Amino acid sequence: MWILLAGALTALQPARRLALLLLALATLLGFYQDVLAWPALLLFGGSAAVVALRIYDRAHHQRQIVTEALLLLIAIGLLLHLFPGFNNPLQRDHVQIGPRSVPFSFGFNFDKALIPFVLLAALPTLFRAPAALTRYRLPAALALIAAVPLLLYSAVLLGGLAVERHFPAWLGTFMLANLFFVSLAEEALFRGYLQQRLRQALGGLPALLISSLLFGLVHAPGGVLLVIFATLAGLIYGLAWHWSGRLWLATALHFALNLTHLLFFTYPALHH
Template sequence: MWIMLAAALAALQSARRLALLLAALAALAGFYYQVLTWPVLPLLAGTAALVALRRYDPTPSWQQILSEALLVLIALGLLLHLFPGFNNPVQVDGIKVGARSLPFSFFFNFDKALIPFVLLACLPTLFRARACPPRYPWVAALALIAAVPLLLCCAVLLGGLAFEPHFPSWLPAFMLANLFFVSLAEEALFRGYLQQRLREALGGLPALAISALLFGLVHFTGGILLVIFATLAGLLYGLAWHWSGRLWLSTALHFALNLTHLLFFTYPALHH
C-alpha cells in the first residue's frame, strides 16, 4: 500500500492518470487494512466534487476562488491531521535513536500524502513553475548544498543539537516516509503552492520570506529554537524552488537536510 502511494506521488507530475490510479488502489488497500475508515469518505467525496467543479468551469470566477480556498483549507487540515478516519500507523514509537537524543516517533501519514493531489487541482504549475535563476547557477547550487551541514552545525552551536552518528534498522522506512509523506507534502504546500501564489501577488523576496516564516511557525510545538531553525531551513528550500521553479528540487533539499540530521546529529533534538 505505502509503496503504491509513494509511486503515485512519484508519477503525479508526469503521468497523472497513472498517479490517480495508483492512489485509488492505495486507498482501497487503506480501507482493507483499516488505515482509512468511513469518516474519510465524505472528505474524499467533497474534495473530488471541488476538483470536478474546477475542471468543469476553469474560467476565473468567484466559484473558482471559493473552490481553491476550500481545497487549500483541506490541504491545511491534512497537514495538521485534523480530519477523522485516518489511522496512520506508527513505525517507530518513542525510541531514543542515540544516548543523547530525545525520544522519537514517526508514522506513515496517509493524510499528508494527499496534499500534493489536492493542491495540484488548485495550481497546475505546482510541480514546475516559472524559474528565476541566479546569475551564477553553479555557485548558488553549491551554496545550497553547503548550507545543509552549516545550518545543522549552527544548531549544535546554539545547543539544540549535538553530533551523534546513527544508522538505525528502520532507516529505509524513515526514508520512504520522510521523502514522500513529509518532505514532498510540506514542500507542495509551502513552496509549490503558497510561495508561488505569494510570488504572483507580492514578488519573489516577500514570497520567500513569508512562506519560510509560516513554515517555521508550523513547528511552534517544538519551541522557539525549532521555529528559528525551521524558518532558516524554509529559506533554503524556498531559494531552491525560486531559482529552479521545480518542486522536486526543494523536496530533495528538504529530504537531504532531514536525512543528514538523522544520520549525524541527535534526532530529533538534544536531550539536556
C-alpha cells in the first residue's frame, strides 16, 4: 500500500491520471488493512466536492477564492493530523538510534501524503513555478548543497546536536517515510503553495522569510532551538524553490538534510 502511495506521489506531476489511479488503489488497501476508517470517507468526499466545484465553476472568481481557501485549510488539517479516520502505523516506537540521541518514533502518514494532491487542485503550478534564477545555477546549487552540513554542524556548535554515526537496519523504511510522507508533504505546503502565493502577493524575499518562519513555528513543540534550526532549514529549502521553481528540488534538499542528520548526527537531538 505504501509503495502504491509513494508511486502515486511520484506520478502526480507528470501523469496525474495514473497518480489518481494509484491513490485509489492505495486507499482501498488502506481500508482493507485498517489504516483508514470510515470517517476518512467524509474527508475524501468533502475534498472531492470542493475540487469538483472548483473545476466546474472556474468563471466565478469569488468561488475560486473560497474553494482554494477550503483546500488550504484541508491541507493544514492533514499536516496537523486533525482529521479522524487515519490510523497511521508506527514503524519504530521510542527507538534510540545511538547512545547520545534522544528516543524518537516515526511511521507512515497517509493523511500527510494527501497534501500534494489537495494543493495541486488549488494551485496547478504547485510542482513547477517560474524560476527566479536563470544564471549561475551551478554555483547556487553547490551553495545549497554545502549549506546542509553547515547548518547541521552549526547545531552542534549550539549544543543541540553532536556528531554520532548511525546505519540502522530500518534505514530503508525511514527513507521511504521521510521522503514521501514528510519532506514532500511539508514542501508542498510551505514552498510549493505558501511561498508561491506569498511571492505573487509580496515579492520573493518577504515570501521566503515568512514561509521559513511559519515552517519553523510548526516545530515549536520541540523547543526554541528546534524552531531556530527549522527556520534556517526552511530558508535553504525556500531558496531552492525560489531559484528553481521546482518542488521536487526543495523536497530533495529537505530529504537530504534529514538523512544526513540521521546518518551522521544525534537524531533527532542530543540527549543531555
